[in-house]
Amino acid sequence: MNARAAIPGIAAPANTDLPVLAPAAARLSKNTTRERQEGAWRLELKAWYGFVLFALLLLAIGVAEAQSGGDSDRSLIATLVRWMPVILWINGNGFVLNLLISFFAMAIGTVGGAALGLGQISIYKPVRVICWSVTQFFRNSPWLVLLFAIMLLFPFEVRILGEIYSIPAWMKATIGFSLPVMANLSEVVRGAVQSIDTGQWESSEALAFSRMQQLWMIILPQCFKRMIPPWMNWYAILTMATPLCSIMGVEEAVNLAQQAMAAEDSRPELLAPFYTFLMLVFFIYCYPIARWTIYLERRYTVKN
């Protein structure tokens, strides 16, 4: 008999109501466990960030206007308005491209992640080991290294049935972004499946469901609800990470903003308004997603 087992408050329930550690400890521990499993922290965006960013933008514009000395040609509002369509949507570049990359990367990541995650709980050991290794590999490599690897190792054109198709840089960036997302979603899937009570597996087995049927008809429908909040959180994180590919010269919002500033003689007073504007755009897009994630999470946890 283990002597420790009898110590109250350590291995046995404490026989006092004095708290050993305040509830904050349990909260922190819960969040950490979740973070470890999902591979990212929960985005906590608040509405007032938007107002602060907007105020900063106005302030930066005001300061820059004062510096330009009323010269209408160098007026900051005019400059920003002139470049806004370029930074946001013209030619399908700019912020639209950020969104496009995020959609496709998320789609590829979701399909790959689901496959890898289910592979991780396969009954065949080799499949399990391979899927686990792939997941760990992509989960633990820095995003920038993955991005570089795909950008440089992928061919810039492919020949299919004699036709030569060129692969644009943003498509390669999309694949580069989808890899870490895939690996992290794989862990989300695995964690969700493992969080289902074993009774569900046993009772469905007793009802003569095959393993495939068990997964598709009993287990996964229950997992689905638990996977939605982390999945959305990952989408928001991915969207905020897309400017990384501006380093490789993909013409997305940040890259174009930098080009725009260069075209405007790299005036230093442009830096603050342009970057604040970019942050505001990303915030406006990600805020509803982050709020919705928290809402869904609350709704689902109450039901459980």
Added chain:
Amino acid sequence: MQAIYDWAQDLYQRTGINLVFIYEEYERVRFIEGLQNTIWLAIICVILSVVIGVVGAWLQGSHFRILRLVVAGYIQFFRNTPPLVQLLFFYFALGKTLENLGVMPMYDAGGWQQPLIGNFGWAVVSLSFFAGSFNVEIFRSGIEAVPTSTREAAEALGYTRLKSYIYIILPLAFRVSLPALNNNLVNLVKTTTLAYVIAVPEMMYTANQIWSDNVNVPEMMTTLFFVYITLVGVLVWLMHRWERSMRVPGFGQTA
């Protein structure tokens, strides 16, 4: 050592796999410097960010409202903007402005003037503040986890606020915070690659130089993956060991 160099040379001749950073002296020095820089960057940032976390969490319990507001503002700013933007801001906006204003101390680097905080320095500052902002939150939760009765007991024994923080609250809070701290530090080590964008000669940047000079992208990429996976793996292993030995008995196993 020579045997390994010969092996790499031989490998190149036989298979075309060009591990140039092993057999060629110049590239080897460059590679090792890059590796050292990455490891240094990681170690300094980890230590500084933990210090920032501890100090910030203490300041958050301060009696001065303004101090608390400043720390809260710092956390919100650094948590919610991308580290890439922070790095660019620190290096290009803040660093260059300080140099232009003549506030930045310069030193003589063999004929030309160099700013005291160069790109490596700004990478350290920016990444430490980035990770530090998460650490403040983590330590604050840890401190919140220490029951008021413990705090009152320390006060009753005549501890000042600072002393009770150092001797009573922090040791307890640290144990509670350690797992969360681990997550953040592992993230930090992965984020050090971003120093690439301000041309800090760390692993990523050096690898880029080597593959640009020798056109051996696949080999360097594989090496890069190997290096980072090893670094992260070692850190995770160390931290988990530490976590297990520092665990508060009976807490958090079921969570």
